[in-house]
Amino acid sequence: DSGVTQTPKHLITATGQRVTLRCSPRSGDLSVYWYQQSLDQGLQFLIQYYNGEERAKGNILERFSAQQFPDLHSELNLSSLELGDSALYFCASSVAGDRENEQFFGPGTRLTVL
Amino acid sequence: GNSVTQMEGPVTLSEEAFLTINCTYTATGYPSLFWYVQYPGEGLQLLLKATKADDKGSNKGFEATYRKETTSFHLEKGSVQVSDSAVYFCALGLSNTGNQFYFGTGTSLTVIP
Numbered sequence: 001d002s003g004v005t006q007t008p009k010h011l012i013t014a015t016g017q018r019v020t021l022r023c024s025p026r027s028g029d030l031s032v033y034w035y036q037q038s039l040d041q042g043l044q045f046l047i048q049y050y051n052g053e054e055r056a057k058g059n060i061l062e063r064f065s066a067q068q069f070p071d072l073h074s075e076l077n078l079s080s081l082e083l084g085d086s087a088l089y090f091c092a093s094s095v096a097g098d099r100e101n102e103q104f105f106g107p108g109t110r111l112t113v114l
Numbered sequence: 115g116n117s118v119t120q121m122e123g124p125v126t127l128s129e130e131a132f133l134t135i136n137c138t139y140t141a142t143g144y145p146s147l148f149w150y151v152q153y154p155g156e157g158l159q160l161l162l163k164a165t166k167a168d169d170k171g172s173n174k175g176f177e178a179t180y181r182k183e184t185t186s187f188h189l190e191k192g193s194v195q196v197s198d199s200a201v202y203f204c205a206l207g208l209s210n211t212g213n214q215f216y217f218g219t220g221t222s223l224t225v226i227p
Contacts, residue, residue: 002157033215043158043203043217056214090157101207102148103215105157 003027004106006091012112018079021109025072025093031055032074033094033103034066038087049074050096081113116141120204120218127194127225135189135221137178137204145206147171147180147187152201152220161189161202194225 003026013019025032034046036059045058049068060066063081068074078085088110092103121136139145146165150158162171167182176191187204204218 002159004157042219045214045216048214058214092158102160102163103207105150105159107157 002104002106004091004093004104006089006106006109008109009107010110010112012114013081014114015081015083017081017113018077019081019111021076021078021089021091021111023074023076023091023093023106025074025091026104029093029095029104030072031094031096031101032068032072033092034060034074034076035090035092036087037090037108043090046076078111083113086111086113116145116206116208116214116216118204118206118216118218121221122219123201124222124224127223129196129225129227130193131225133189133191133194133198133223135202135204135223137187137189137218139185139187139204139206139216141185141206141208141216143208145208147178148205148207148215149176149178149187149189150203150205150217152203154200158203194223196225196227199223199225 005024007022030051033048037043046060048056066076088108090108091106094101094103148163149161151161152158162173164171164180170179178189201220201222203220
C-alpha cells in the first residue's frame, strides 16, 4: 500500500459525458501528479500540482483539467469524453518537487467510455 | 528533448535465469533515474533509484547502475523467480520544470517455473 488513494476504482460512462477522478496523496506529500496509461500510448504524464499550484504540464488535453485543494487532495476532470479516453488514470504523490523524490502511485481509476 | 528508451518485451525466462532489461535515456540537465514495477491489476511501485552518476540502486535482488557516459540504467537480477513476473518501467525525473517524470514504454517479464 503506497498510501495514495484514488476513487473511484472503476468508472463506466458514455461519450460526451464529464467525470471527476479523485486522489488523496500520502500524508505529508505536497506534490500530486496525474498520469494516463493506455495500451497504445503507454504511461503519459498529464499534470503536476505542488501545494495547490500547477507546477508542470504534460500531454494534457484541453478537455481535461485538474486542481489541488487546500487539504492537498486533487481532482482530475475529464469532459466531452471520447472513446479514446478509455484508460487507466494514475495519481502519484511525492514529498516535494525535487528530481530526487520518488513518486508513490495510487492503484488507479479505470475509465471506460462507451 | 527528454526521453527514455526501454528494451521491448515481452521477455520470458525460466526460474533462476539471469535478467537484464536495458534502459537508455536522453535528458536536458541532471536527472534522477528510477525503475518501477507494476504487478497485474496494481499501480506502479518503486523498485529502485539512483540520483547521480555511478550510483547503484538495489532492492529485492535487483540492481541498476547510473551510467552517465553511456546514458544507461540497465536493470539486472541474478536469479529471477516466478513472483518477479510483472511489467518493469524505467523512468527519469527532472527538476527543470517541477518534477516531471518520463517513463519508458515498459517491459513485460514472465518467469516460468
